[in-house]
Amino acid sequence: MADGKAKSGLLLDIRNLRIEATVYPPGEAPKTITLVHDVSLTLEKGKVLGLIGESGAGKSTIGLSSMGYGRGGVRITGGEVILNGRDILKGGKEGFRKLRGREVCYVAQSAAAAFNPAHRLMDQVVEASLLHGTATRAEAEKRAVALFKKLSLPNPEIIGERFPHQVSGGQLQRVMTAMALCSEPDLIVFDEPTTALDVTTQIDVLAAIKDAIRDTHVAALYITHDLAVVAQVSDEIMVLRHGRLVEWGGTRQIIKEPRQEYTNALVSVHEIEHREQQPGTTPMLSVKNVTAAYGGGHVKVLKNVSVDIFPGQTLAVVGESGSGKSTLARAITGLLPPEQGSVVFDGRTLGNKLSDRPKEDLRQLQMIYQMADVAMNPRQTVGTIIGRPLEFYFGMKGRERDKRVNELLDEIEMGKGFIDRYPAELSGGQKQRVCIARSLAAKPKLIICDEVTSALDPLVANGILKLLLNLQQVEKVAYLFITHDLATVKSIADSIAVMYRGEVVRYGSKSKVLTPPFDAYTDLLLSSVPEMEIGWLEKAIAGRRMESAGN
Amino acid sequence: MLDIRRIPIASLIGIVLTSLFVLMAVFAPLIAPYGNAEIVSETPWDVMSSAHWLGTDNLGRDLLSRMIYGARITLFIAVLATALSFSLGAILGFSAAVFGGWYDTILSRLVDLLMSIPTLIMGLVVLSVLPSNLVTLILVMGILDSTRVYRLSRAVAVDINVMDYVEAAKLRGEGSGWIIFREILPNALSPLVSELGLRFIYAVLFLSTLSFLGLGVQPPDADWGGMVKENKDGIVFGIPAALIPAAAIAALAISVNLVADWVLNRTTSLKGGRG
Numbered sequence: 111m112a113d114g115k116a117k118s119g120l121l122l123d124i125r126n127l128r129i130e131a132t133v134y135p136p137g138e139a140p141k142t143i144t145l146v147h148d149v150s151l152t153l154e155k156g157k158v159l160g161l162i163g164e165s166g167a168g169k170s171t172i173g174l175s176s177m178g179y180g181r182g183g184v185r186i187t188g189g190e191v192i193l194n195g196r197d198i199l200k201g202g203k204e205g206f207r208k209l210r211g212r213e214v215c216y217v218a219q220s221a222a223a224a225f226n227p228a229h230r231l232m233d234q235v236v237e238a239s240l241l242h243g244t245a246t247r248a249e250a251e252k253r254a255v256a257l258f259k260k261l262s263l264p265n266p267e268i269i270g271e272r273f274p275h276q277v278s279g280g281q282l283q284r285v286m287t288a289m290a291l292c293s294e295p296d297l298i299v300f301d302e303p304t305t306a307l308d309v310t311t312q313i314d315v316l317a318a319i320k321d322a323i324r325d326t327h328v329a330a331l332y333i334t335h336d337l338a339v340v341a342q343v344s345d346e347i348m349v350l351r352h353g354r355l356v357e358w359g360g361t362r363q364i365i366k367e368p369r370q371e372y373t374n375a376l377v378s379v380h381e382i383e384h385r386e387q388q389p390g391t392t393p394m395l396s397v398k399n400v401t402a403a404y405g406g407g408h409v410k411v412l413k414n415v416s417v418d419i420f421p422g423q424t425l426a427v428v429g430e431s432g433s434g435k436s437t438l439a440r441a442i443t444g445l446l447p448p449e450q451g452s453v454v455f456d457g458r459t460l461g462n463k464l465s466d467r468p469k470e471d472l473r474q475l476q477m478i479y480q481m482a483d484v485a486m487n488p489r490q491t492v493g494t495i496i497g498r499p500l501e502f503y504f505g506m507k508g509r510e511r512d513k514r515v516n517e518l519l520d521e522i523e524m525g526k527g528f529i530d531r532y533p534a535e536l537s538g539g540q541k542q543r544v545c546i547a548r549s550l551a552a553k554p555k556l557i558i559c560d561e562v563t564s565a566l567d568p569l570v571a572n573g574i575l576k577l578l579l580n581l582q583q584v585e586k587v588a589y590l591f592i593t594h595d596l597a598t599v600k601s602i603a604d605s606i607a608v609m610y611r612g613e614v615v616r617y618g619s620k621s622k623v624l625t626p627p628f629d630a631y632t633d634l635l636l637s638s639v640p641e642m643e644i645g646w647l648e649k650a651i652a653g654r655r656m657e658s659a660g661n
Numbered sequence: 662m663l664d665i666r667r668i669p670i671a672s673l674i675g676i677v678l679t680s681l682f683v684l685m686a687v688f689a690p691l692i693a694p695y696g697n698a699e700i701v702s703e704t705p706w707d708v709m710s711s712a713h714w715l716g717t718d719n720l721g722r723d724l725l726s727r728m729i730y731g732a733r734i735t736l737f738i739a740v741l742a743t744a745l746s747f748s749l750g751a752i753l754g755f756s757a758a759v760f761g762g763w764y765d766t767i768l769s770r771l772v773d774l775l776m777s778i779p780t781l782i783m784g785l786v787v788l789s790v791l792p793s794n795l796v797t798l799i800l801v802m803g804i805l806d807s808t809r810v811y812r813l814s815r816a817v818a819v820d821i822n823v824m825d826y827v828e829a830a831k832l833r834g835e836g837s838g839w840i841i842f843r844e845i846l847p848n849a850l851s852p853l854v855s856e857l858g859l860r861f862i863y864a865v866l867f868l869s870t871l872s873f874l875g876l877g878v879q880p881p882d883a884d885w886g887g888m889v890k891e892n893k894d895g896i897v898f899g900i901p902a903a904l905i906p907a908a909a910i911a912a913l914a915i916s917v918n919l920v921a922d923w924v925l926n927r928t929t930s931l932k933g934g935r936g
Contacts, residue, residue: 443832464831472834485825488931489847502833534931552833 121194121296121329122153122176128188129171129180129353145171145184146353155296156327160340160361162376163350164567165538169333172350173299176331177214178206194296211238215290219302221282225274232270235289244293257288260325261318280311284318291326298323300332304339308430308594309638316342316640317651335567337376338640341365342647349373365642375569377642382575382601386620389605393418394588395442395556400451402441411437412448413612419556422582424589426603426620428596428635434612435592439558442590443477456555473503476549480561482541486533492519492544493529499551518547521584522577539570546577550585558590563598575602596639600624608632668923675919682913686733693726698881706892706900718902719891727888728909735884735913738799739864745803746860750810751853755841757811758818769815772808780805781870788876798877802867806860813856817849850928858921862914869910885910 129146146168153159161169175186178198190197198209210216215238218224225234236250245253251270258266261284274282283303290298303319304312320343323330334340340347340361347364349356349372357370368374395418402412411434419425427435440446442453444464453460455474461467479485486495496515500506506514512529519528522543533541542562549557559578563571579602582589593599599606599620606623608616610631616623628636637650668676685692695701702713702721709716715724757765775783784801791797818841821827827844835844869886871877878884883891885906892903 445828445832467834469834472832475832477829477832479825479829481825485829487826487844487848490843499833502835532931548829 119154119156120152121155122151122331123192124149124151124172124175124189125192126150126189127172127175127186127191129168129175129184130187131180131184144353146175148189149350149353149355150189151348151358153297153329153331155329157346158323158330158332158344160344160347161331161333161350162335162337162340162347163356164335164569166352167350168353169350170301171353173301173331173333174216176297176299177210177216179210208242211295212242212244212293213295214297214299215293215295217283217286217290217298217300217303220306221286221303222274222279224286225282227274229273230270231272231274231277231285235270235285235292238289238293242293250292253294254288254292257291257322258285260322261285261288262314263288278311280307280315283307283315287315287319287322291322291328294326294328296329298328298330300330300334302334305334305336309596309640310430310634312339312640313638313647313650317647319343320647336640337365337568338642338646341642341644342640349376362644365644382572382579384579384602387420387423387604389418389423389619390420392420394421394456395419395590396454397438397442398452398454400438400441400448400453402437402446402448404437404446411612412441414451415609415612415614416451417607417614417617419588419590420604421555422586422588423604424582424591424602426591426593426599426606427609428593428599428606429609430594430635432611433609435594435609436560437612438609439477439560439590439592442558443475469503473499473552474555475558476552476554476556477558477560478542478545478549478562481565482538482545483533485545486541486548488533490532491529492531492533492536495533495544496547496551499548503552514551518551521550521581522547537570538566539573542566542574543577546574546581550581550587553585554587556588556590558592560592561594562591564593564595571598578602596635608635671919672923675916675923678912678916679920682732682736682916685729686736689729689733693723693729695723695726697726697730698722699726706895706898706902715905716900716902718888719895724902724905727883728885728906731883731885731888731906732909734878734882735865735868735886735910738795738802738868738878738884739861741799742802742806742864742868743857743861745799746806746810746864747853747857749803750807751814751846751849752841753807754811754814755818755845755849756837757815758822759837759840759845765815768811772811775805776808776812780867784867784871785874785876788871793876793879795878798868798871802864802871806864806867810853810856810860813852814849817852818845821845821848851925854921854925854928858918861917865910865913 126148127146127150128144128148130142130144132140132142134140149172151159161173163169171181171184174181175191176193178186178191180186186199191199193209193213198205201209225231232251232254235254236247239245239250240247254270255266258269263269263281263284269277269285277285287303300319304315307315316339323343332340332344344361346359347361348358349364349370351372357364357368357373364373365377368377397415397417400412400415401410403410415438417425427438429435437446441448444461444467447462455471460471493512493515496518497511500511500514515529516526519525524540524543533544536544563574566574575598578589581587591602603620605619606617607614608623608631616629616632623632634654637653640646700721701723702717705717705719705721707713707717707721713723713725715728718724718727753768757768783805787801788797822845827840830840830844868877868884869889872884872887873890878887888906889903895902
């Protein structure tokens with residue numbers, strides 16, 4: 111492997127890569143579909159290449175091909191993958207075994223799912239080095255501790271003694287990066303390493319990864335759908351769509367002067383114009399000093415929370431995981447009766463428990479969930495899902511109901527032909543649209559949107575946000591928008607409540623909340639949102655006033 | 662739509678055999694060459710001949726006719742007992758999962774109590790006290806079996822009950838009826854159908870056991886299990902009369918489960934079985 115490196119700085123050279131998979135549609139003959147169409151790329155030693163695109167773009171598939179791996183029956187059917195001067199696809203099983211974990215390492219999206227819960231972290235971190243015989247246990251553990259330090263993990267000497275469930279998600283992601291670096295590979299494949307994390311945690315992990323790459327001179331493929339994130343760590347960016355190359359260039363060129371229309375759409379994805387509405391005189395829904403707890407009062411999740419929502423406006427509730435924002439939604443809907451305080455809707459106090467509320471109150475208050483897949487009964491058709499609230503609240507039947515369902519489908523910009531489909535036959539964005547239609551069918555005054563876009567690709571999420579804003583204009587419905595994504599908040603909110611550990615730390619109209627001076631937590635949240643700007647990461651880290659909760 | 666060519670061979674065999682058994686049971690008086698209790702031969706356990714295709718039984722009755730009438734009784738009791746155990750077990754199990762609390766605790770402990778007594782002993786005790794007729798037989802078999810169905814459906818429904826779509830239905834204000842029958846039942850169908858195939862056969866076997874012990878179907882009627890008992894002594898003399906009803910039970914067991922597996926394949930599809 112030394113001669114390949116000596117000749118040039120080229121580490122990885124993928125030529126005309128073609129990847130196929132066989133799908134088995136029920137009742138039809140198996141078909142072969144092509145996932146990656148003749149993609150070529152090169153990567154020099156010590157450089158970082160970002161692979162970006164929406165789901166199904168083939169970015170993970172290409173990333174994994176650099177270690178000769180095809181996930182879930184995927185086959186590499188054409189092209190060459192030249193690593194350190196030799197085509198690894200010709201090496202066979204034995205060749206792969208020598209290569210994986212030694213020359214190429216992999217960092218998975220969900221570290222929590224990728225670690226074996228039955229083994230201590232240290233054993234898993236040093237496993238690859240021991241297996242390949244590149245280090246003795248003592249050496250490898252020393253190296254691991256040094257890496258833990260470099261990745262600024264707390265208690266680097268003893269964190270390896272813990273089990274995966276004993277450290278937080280952000281820490282686990284960093285341990286996994288240490289695991290990849292421990293066997294001193296030439297190339298690391300990062301597969302969406304920060305997508306599952308909160309913004310405040312993401313920034314720490316991102317900074318740790320970037321420092322580690324710089325100090326160890328390892329090359330990396332960084333896979334993500336977030337252009338702002340990839341702009342911070344990579345030297346070059348490759349935009350992919352439907353398994354084909356769209357654009358490939360330096361980071362600055364891609365984000366400042368995109369040449370392709372699709373890249374441009376990705377770059378400008380968050381720009382939605384929304385003029386802030388002034389709060390009216392009487393709020394439609396007031397949450398008054400609500401305190402709520404799980405486990406019979408032992409774990410207080412909401413502490414004395416008060417917010418108001420005005421008719422036809424949007425209140426965004428922001429905070430990281432565990433801040434109590436979803437619990438607030440549960441308290442308002444009556445799923446979790448508050449211990450103290452009350453919820454006043456349209457001048458009347460709502461029953462604490464769900465069973466105490468009349469049907470009319472339930473109709474006025476609808477909810478949209480984060481995971482559209484599990485929010486719809488997989489065995490009901492779209493017609494039943496949207497039609498049921500019509501039947502239930504308005505007694506519509508037969509043709510009248512179907513007509514209204516079709517109108518609603520038009521409103522959510524889904525044409526005819528969907529009424530008889532099952533949720534499994536819809537895409538992620540379409541599923542969320544159907545959920546929106548279901549809540550609209552009840553003609554509510556308030557819709558609670560619980561992280562409705564966080565499971566979606568940026569472009570699809572953008573479409574959903576635009577749709578929600580249009581519907582607000584037409585239907586005059588108010589939203590309580592729960593999110594951890596501040597870019598979303600900027601696009602749609604009229605007023606904002608920032609939550610931290612069960613308390614509202616900042617509350618007011620959007621312009622007021624987003625205007626300095628900030629309190630420490632709001633500042634941390636705001637400064638943690640990745641911006642599409644080179645060098646933002648360093649600036650953000652330097653300017654922080656408090657540690658994120660993940661540490 | 663249902664396309665016969667797309668049904669796998671194994672399922673097709675199961676469907677054909679099961680329908681044959683059902684047709685035999687429905688049209689028994691038309692098909693059977695002799696009466697059920699009619700003694701047609703002087704010699705017991707007469708050999709197979711053109712007059713008596715399967716020979717005669719221990720009393721010289723035509724075995725083929727007995728088998729055909731036996732199919733009627735066996736299927737009738739087993740189907741009704743299974744239907745009872747499933748409707749009772751599934752509805753109580755689902756409602757226990759949905760309502761929870763005291764309702765669930767009391768029901769579950771009662772079921773535990775029933776299950777702690779061996780089914781056969783329980784059946785023997787109850788049936789020897791109650792008048793021996795078809796209604797009591799079906800009721801006893803159905804209720805005893807429903808405890809197993811209860812446990813299964815409660816376990817399945819507890820998992821489904823915490824899904825977001827059930828929460829969405831509760832937020833909409835739906836009553837328990839809709840939640841149990843429209844949200845939970847369709848999603849619990851797969852484990853229930855696979856259990857159904859198994860439970861139906863257990864019902865046939867349980868009925869055979871009861872008849873074998875003399876507490877099931879009363880003479881001169883007999884289900885297949887009872888016929889095994891009547892003819893068991895013949896085995897010693899090398900007479901296969903007892904093996905024929907036994908083979909019929911086995912064939913029924915296999916064919917019903919082939920059908921259940923096929924239905925299972927279709928209920929697991931999330932695309933309405935048409936994709």
